[in-house]
Amino acid sequence: MKLFQKKSSPKTAPELIGAQRSCAERFELPAAIAPFEKELYDRLRYAVPIIDAAIMKIIRLTGGFRVICSDERYQQELENFLGNVPVGLTGRSIGCFADNFLDSLLTYGSAVGEIVLSGEERRIAGLWNGDVSRIRLSAGADPFSRSYSITAHDGSSRKIAHPERILYASLTGGNSLLRGLPSLSGILMRIYECIGQNFDRAGNVRYAVTYKPQGQSSDMMYSRERAQQIAREWADGMNSAKYGQVKDFVAVGDVDIKVIGAENQLFDTNVPVRQILEQLIAKLSIPPFLLGLSWSSTERMSSQQADILTSELEYYRRLLTPVICDVGNAFLASIGAEGACRIEWENINLQDESALAEARLNNAKAREIELRLEKNEL
Template identity: 50%
Template sequence: MKNKFFGKRRKTQEDSGRDSPSLAVQTRSPGGYGLLPFQENYLPQSSGELRLYRALREGVPIIDAAIGKLLRLVGSFQVCCGNPAAGRALADFLRNVPVNYGGCGIQAFLTAYFAQLLTYGNAVGEMVLNSAGEIGALYNAALEDVEFKALSPLKMQVCRREQGQSIPVDYPELVVTTALNPEPGSLKGTSLLHGLPFVSAILLQIYQTIGLNWERAGNVRFAVTYRPSGDGDRALAKERAKQIAAEWSKAMAKGSISDFVTVGDVSIRAIGADNQVMDSDIPVRQLLEQIVAKLGLPPFLLGLSWSSTERMSSQQADILTSELEAYRRLLNPMLEQICSVWLRLKGWDTEFRVEWEDITMQDETESANARLLNARAAEIEARLKGR
């Protein structure tokens, strides 16, 4: 469907100059765009890497919990427009726009977009136009369905994968993309889980070993030993061993309680009762410390009751606030692109800005006391200057 804002037009000399900043890049390898990260058909991550990060979230609950908390802690926003009528209409659109399969509101789109960005390092979304030429829905695209092509070191093209081919999208202005901390000269973002597969594999191996040990030690196994005392007993040892085994199995059968009676030199002991299971607290904590340090969340938010003073918790909350503000700055261009396209399609040419809600990680009482002390200090300073 052609749209008056996205229809094709002739390329003028001015447009050619606008698309030519790649010619000014002097630090680019002279081998062309087929080298290193700028492949002709470049997928942000391989399908195996995507499955690996997805498996990490499924296999290590603390990783999935951390991403879920970051999604909620990043908060919500509102858009302030210079035109009040445009602002009210835009707010209504952001509140009621359909998202994916049955979702509603820009917050649903933002949550899925941010989760994809944190998990895989890249996120792709699309503004879907309706028959009236307006944004009718927002869609979170799967990374397996898209490819990125580097047209130049400063220009990227989004393509869809169709029957093994890369087909450029018709209206790239309707597609939003974000990369998380990409390496210099690369289109590929860095997942928040980058560096965790090795540590997580060791942690899961410890958990699996603990499960096997409990399966062996929890379901007690017994060793029944029969020692023949004379030649007559040795001659009938095989038959008596079978009889003892049958009676022991009957006595230990599931759902039945019975006594085991035998004659002769028979000893019974629990297998593994003398073995001591290795202490896993210290290695598990060391591995969890590495994971928590990479995720950027304070341990107490993930249910880890490690020793922490009140002062330390306050500092950790301040660090988390700066992390969330960095994520917000990363998401702002995507939100501004959606709002800008919607306003242009509606015929409004007005300035706007995205304002996020304040991040309140501190206690309200402490915040009020801090404001009170600052006000008193300002009053005293004004009084001294007036003398």
């Protein structure tokens, strides 16, 4: 039974139309706050590309893993299952499920999945990443048991019959990683909209052509006709550029041509935009240069930044580990095996490997010095 199948698209979709407004839309919580503010965070990632890029970087940097079975006899069978298990409609492998699970965890503060069993053999048919906004979590009979209920599209709610098949995790407090960013993102979008409007007005050059009739009676008498002729010739000269032609504008009399807005300067938005981006990136805990922002004179990640990023990724790994183990243990139970699973994560990057190698070398040198001192004392 798939609890999280997507609803078919309705004939009219005002929500989709509303999501395609101008970039100056205000990111505010709705009056009735829905759990995890799912729609708000979806629009936030859609409107601010740097937020979406930071989340995708975190997912990729979390790294790969290997599931180890305590009983070596089932190791190969476990790896074959985890490497080929269907995930949703298009995905495959436990890695694909973990990536989608972590994406939901970071964006909404919680993530939910389902272990789908086949009807006849009672084997695991696949994994499903659920819509966390439709799940309600409550305490069960004892403080450590969970009860899940799912909200249908018509607003009705029903209790899930098999909570043991549900995979659920949440960040500390259940708050999204993006919590606190909507107001700053709204300011950033308004700045970008103003930049676009300024370039429409000043960057897209417009001209003011002014004809001043002389004091002669003939000029004053035919000023209207001459102004219209000047306007036609000017428009013809401007439009000729579309066809690769160059035409000069020649006029007789007092004709003044000015660029509209040439005396005005565009506002320097580097400082406010950078201040807002610094706040966004500080919340996302990603070094700026990983997102293509060269704010520092050095391109090498400092050891402090590496330690901070590593600690963040280790935290997300601790949240994913029990979920992945639950999937592996469920498979072992379905085939009658009594083993248990544990996770071995890959090193986050080569810098960690070099640091670990250097630390092992220093420890070996320290032990060697200690042994020499002990021999000298004896």
